[in-house]
Amino acid sequence: MPKVIKIDSFGGPEVMQMRTEPRVSLKPGEALVAHIAVGVNYLDISQRQGHYPLPLPTGLGVSGCGIIKEIRTEGLDLGVGDIVAYAGVPPGSYAEERSVAADRLVKLPATIEPQLAAAALQQGITAAFLLQDVFPVRRGHVVLVHAAAGGVGTILCQWARTIGATVVGVVGSKDKTSHAFSHGCEHVVVSTSEQVADQIRELTGGRGADVVFDSTGADTFETSLLSLSMRGMLVSFGSASGDPQPVEVGKLAQLGSLYLTRPRFIHYTRQRQDLLRYATAFFAKVESGLKVPIGQIYKLDQLAQAHRDIESRATRGSSVILF
Structure with a gap:
């Protein structure tokens, strides 16, 4: 048996x-x-x-x-x-x-x-629908990826870079920065030692990211919102640290008419x-x-x-x- x-x-x-x-x-x-x-x-x-x-x-x-x-x-x-x-x-x-x-x-x-x-x-299918349909990434977009050294992150960062996006990866420790750099990231931020949103603003001349792909959840949700450009999109596709707290709709307007989505694998592959x-x-x-x-x-x-x-x-x- x-x-x-x-x-x-x-x-x-x-x-x-x-x-x-x-x-x-x-x-x-x-x-x-x-x-x-x-x-x-x-x-x-x-x-x-x-x-x-x-x-x-x-x-x-x-x-x-x-x-x-x-x-x-x-x-x-x-x-x-x-x-x-x-x-x-x-x-x-x-x-x-x-x-x-x-x-x-x-x-x-x-x-x-x-x-x-x-x-x-x-992970590959997830990266495909995130980049192609959830937020169609184009040349010139600034893309921020949390957990850039993880399974989905490793694929997402490389794929977005081949499209022509500027890819900023967030990793949880310094020993993961080399992995992120060698798998598509142009810039890498260590979440435990740097203010991620401030770093993104500095790297983009104050503009912020066009899209944030966030699989971490509760621990990074607020940072992700603060890292976005005007009319940027937060794609919250995972909750490794738990579910984020509810967000007031008005806050999306205050931060720049932001978009927020929570895609699921099954809904994109039915x-x-x-x-x-x-x-x-x-x-x-x-x-x-x-x-x-x-x-x-x-x-x-x-x-x-x-x-x-x-x-x-x-x-x-x-x-x-x-x-």
Whole structure:
């Protein structure tokens, strides 16, 4: 029977328990994927903690890559033996194999390594819709990215730089500045030792950033607002430090007729054509030289340590479980 990680209660990394479970029968429209590798994302931690409550008991993990062993659908150009990747599906990836809705699967190009796809497809698709549709970044824009040395940040900064934007990365410690500089950032600000908003104003001659991509949440929300140019947009797409406090609508006007949005992965990838469009754009960027460093590699029985590493902000780039 395949091994799987489950939780029976919300809490710290210790609530994750490995067990074996019988293989379930596929429903129409599903495929059985035997994993080669599985991504570890901050969303997994939020779900484990109960920040996004799930029915218990539950599996964890929303992205992975593997081989189709069985499929119960037609018309999707997918078949047994195909290497596929997926992201943004219901939790359950922390397992040797799992069933996945077939229309959520993306066939992997021969040029893309399964390990990379598992580690970064969720992050790459996120970067794609943030840059292309949430705030269409253009040449000349000033882009501020929090957690610039993290998984999404590493991709966002490089991608925005290839468009022609001026990219300012915010990192949590000085030892992460070299990573940010080598992955797309023209300027790097250390949040623990510098006033971020003041630094942005100084770097831009008082103008501020056209867009701030903020995955940190409560700890950086106010700074993000203060870093924006007139009619700039704050894209709050994560809450690693908790949810931001409510903001009065009038404050957006006072600070320069600002825009505020909270995009979700599922809302931008509901249609298969959009999922494939973003995935294809990400793969094309990788093929043209975008670097996706996998900073941490774990085994299934090391997931508790993986979560601790990510929570302590000790990681760089993407994290992956290999089978």
